[in-house]
Amino acid sequence: MGSRIPESRKSGTEPGRPNDAIDPFSTRGLTFYELALEKAELLFSEGDEIDHVYVVRSGLCYRYRYLKDGRRQIVDLAFPGDFIGLEALTQDSFVNSLTALTPARVAAYPVSEFIRQCYAEPSLVRVLLEWMARGQSILTKRLLGGAHGSASQRIAHLLLEIRLRALFSIRLEPKKETHFSLLGVDDTELNLKLPQAIIADTLGLSIVHVSRTLTSLREDGFIEQSATGLRYRNLDGLKDLALWDD
């Protein structure tokens, strides 16, 4: 099955800039700062004490966990605007690891103040609840559409989910030309080279089979791959294949 190599290290911080659209917490008087992660840099590991919760500002990260048999299971991708660290509400250590898939920036909130303020300030809780509900619905959707069925269905579903979430994160932070965007102009181009190992470990397929399946999706005209990313050539067909439900 997928890959088995862990990763390591941490890096530089700056003071945080508020940005209400992508990170509603940043405009509510909470203290936070901003981290820059390089590609493949580890932010925290399973079991680490939760000292901060995070909001992804840009780039893409993935949350994963190594199973006892050595497989790496990717639990979720984290897009700009996603909140990381819900488990802080009920536990004191992270239940999975997070590393950057691309260079990324994240806002870091010291956890104790964050929780205190959440309970003190109803509007914060409201934001948090909506975030959780959103996370829940993504997980459920993954269970429904992605978990079972053929490899091509599952990969198609994942590609559609990624597009959807990229769209959502763009809606949060409309393209300024200065800022790199995940999706191309017509929303059928994904500016992200997703390693097959990531797809494999997300869906529980072998890398080999992911390769085969992508090849056949390509041959059937569903997608097109380039050095820089991926292009959706037949969205309706893909949705059909994936049993996608809007």
Next chain:
Amino acid sequence: MGSRIPESRKSGTEPGRPNDAIDPFSTRGLTFYELALEKAELLFSEGDEIDHVYVVRSGLCYRYRYLKDGRRQIVDLAFPGDFIGLEALTQDSFVNSLTALTPARVAAYPVSEFIRQCYAEPSLVRVLLEWMARGQSILTKRLLGGAHGSASQRIAHLLLEIRLRALFSIRLEPKKETHFSLLGVDDTELNLKLPQAIIADTLGLSIVHVSRTLTSLREDGFIEQSATGLRYRNLDGLKDLALWDD
């Protein structure tokens, strides 16, 4: 794959009794009443307007959805103490259907008052957040342990999850002798005859293969089945098989 027949109808209500342990909402001045569901009775369907949210008081229900290809995907089982209807926070219609697996009782809270009170009363939000976090962790655990890997791993994992949640729900409402309990005295006996179709539709396996796998788990001494339920004969072995993580 699994079965494809829907079900129907609704039934009798009574005034609700408060019970803080199993349903923290019932002691906070919210109005609610209590429904009795017969086995296989439908409480609500996907797409129905959310007029109430629910807390299971006794019995077992399952939440499911029919996929476009006719398969039924069971999203979750609902044990006593489980909250149903989180989607009320962000949507106005249910995203899946719920029917009773055994005779069951549920507390029903009119949704508008419920939401209003939640935002007005911080202690309610706190309860809600903890519930959501719990749901999240169950889903995640299912993804991690259950979703991929062999049929025997997945079935073993499901059986362990059911035991765990039964234990939890018993912790909420300690056995009075008057009250039927899911687990037997030594916690290795499950007083519940889980139809194979339920297992199949939960895990995305065929009924036929579930049967084969259960037979082999039985032959290997992991479990034992009776007319009334199931007995765990080798918990450590099961956990090992399922890559279970405590």
Next chain:
DNA sequence: CGTAGCCTTGACCGACGTCAATGATGGTGG
């Protein structure tokens, strides 16, 4: 030019789905 990551392709095989027939169980009505 050599090496390290990735991805691709082929050969092979085991796990699981499908189809179909047969049992077991329990409820209903004569």
Next chain:
DNA sequence: CCACCATCATTGACGTCGGTCAAGGCTACG
């Protein structure tokens, strides 16, 4: 009490999907 039927579980035969192993190709980078 028995005959009938519905539901659920079991078992065999067979085909396909996807995992594993192994070899080779393509960039990128020193």
